[in-house]
Amino acid sequence: MTALAIVVLASPALAENGNPMRGQKDFQACAPCHSLEPDRNMTGPSLGNIWGRKAGSLQSFERYSDALRSSGIIWDDRSLDAWLADPQQMVPGNEMPFQGIKDAGVRADLLAFLKEATKSGAPARTAKNQMNGMGGTMGGMMGGGGERNLKDLTPNAQVKAITYCHDTYRVTTVDGKTRAFWERNLRLKTDSSKAGPRSGAPALVPAGMMGDRADVIFAAPEEISRTIEARC
Ligand code: HEC
Structure with missing residues (x-):
């Protein structure tokens, strides 16, 4: 032994x-x-x-x-x-x-x-x-490692505007589409690295497998409240 x-x-x-x-x-x-x-x-x-x-x-x-x-x-x-x-x-x-x-x-x-x-x-x-x-x-599933470069976003992945009403965020992307998320399903993140998004051009990244969750990734924390407008 x-x-x-x-x-x-x-x-x-x-x-x-x-x-x-x-x-x-x-x-x-x-x-x-x-x-x-x-x-x-x-x-x-x-x-x-x-x-x-x-x-x-x-x-x-x-x-x-x-x-x-x-x-x-x-x-x-x-x-x-x-x-x-x-x-x-x-x-x-x-x-x-x-x-x-x-x-x-x-x-x-x-x-x-x-x-x-x-x-x-x-x-x-x-x-x-x-x-x-x-x-x-x-x-997406692993919640990820920031493995994607967010500098060159397709129009359906670049966020133009976000509104907040009651329990719902509505995220409008540059291609003109708007998607609604329950507030607990949208995560707001930052990525200041060189793989992160350009300032003023946050990224919408699907998260999870059901399509009901997503991350919005900003270049810096001060952009978050600047981008989200409380409006119904
Ligand atoms: C869930 C995240 C996670 C996973 C999965 C993971 N690691 Fe780590 N790893 C870390 C963190 C966090 C640290 C720093 C730990 C600390 O400071 O105590 C670390 C530290 C290390 C270090 C020491 C690096 C240094 O600079 O001293 C090595 C080597 C390492 N990991 C290798 C691996 C390998 C190989 C795998 C896959 C088999 C792996 N890790 C899986 C998060 C992870």
């Missing part, structure tokens, strides 16, 4: 044993929260250039937990394998909302993909792969 445990511990799912093609699929579990493009942060920090990086140290990410920041971990094959197996065991109190991947083979595949995709010089290709992998509906 003990001997077996030692053998298992001594053979982590190293990246070189994995299959990066399968790993790219497994990355869909991470993509709602993590970009592979350097400094493109979402719920979680960008994983661009993660190998050799100190945990919790990406300057542009401002939401690290103290637990991860002070963990002293350097990310390499072994530490990433342990993190993905059970993040809470490795760094108690960290704030990554993720259970872990129990299957060592899946971790090896994922690490093989990540090692390739997060090297500097790889970002253009991988960012595109990541977008394709996500698919439109998945992005």
Whole structure:
């Protein structure tokens, strides 16, 4: 029993044993929260250039937990394998909302993909792969990671005006169509990143699968009340 445990511990799912093609699929579990493009942060920090990086140290990410920041971990094959197996065991109190991947083979595949995709010089290709992998509906469903660029909106996705009456928002888009939403089904968000909308041109993004929910994403919070007019 003990001997077996030692053998298992001594053979982590190293990246070189994995299959990066399968790993790219497994990355869909991470993509709602993590970009592979350097400094493109979402719920979680960008994983661009993660190998050799100190945990919790990406300057542009401002939401690290103290637990991860002070963990002293350097990310390499072994530490990433342990993190993905059970993040809470490795760094108690960290704030990554993720259970872990129990299957060592899946971790090896994922690490093989990540090692390739997060090297500097790889970002253009991988960012595109990541977008394709996500698919439109998945992005919406997961509440998403801001995977779409909102600078170039089609007329049916660019908001022209929003009115608010009793419990209803009416959102008029540039193509002249108006859609009504129950107030609890319309979420008002901001995205100040370079993928976010232009100032004065908020985006209407469907959310959920039933078509009754949507996000309006603004360039900055002060635009929200400026855009919404209380009128019946
Ligand atoms: C629901 C969102 C979410 C999912 C899903 C998720 N992560 Fe994370 N991840 C985070 C957050 C948030 C942090 C920062 C945690 C902290 O500061 O305690 C993080 C941190 C990390 C870090 C440390 C980065 C650093 O700069 O030190 C790595 C590596 C990582 N995640 C990899 C992954 C991988 C690989 C997957 C998929 C198997 C994944 N994560 C799934 C949100 C997520």
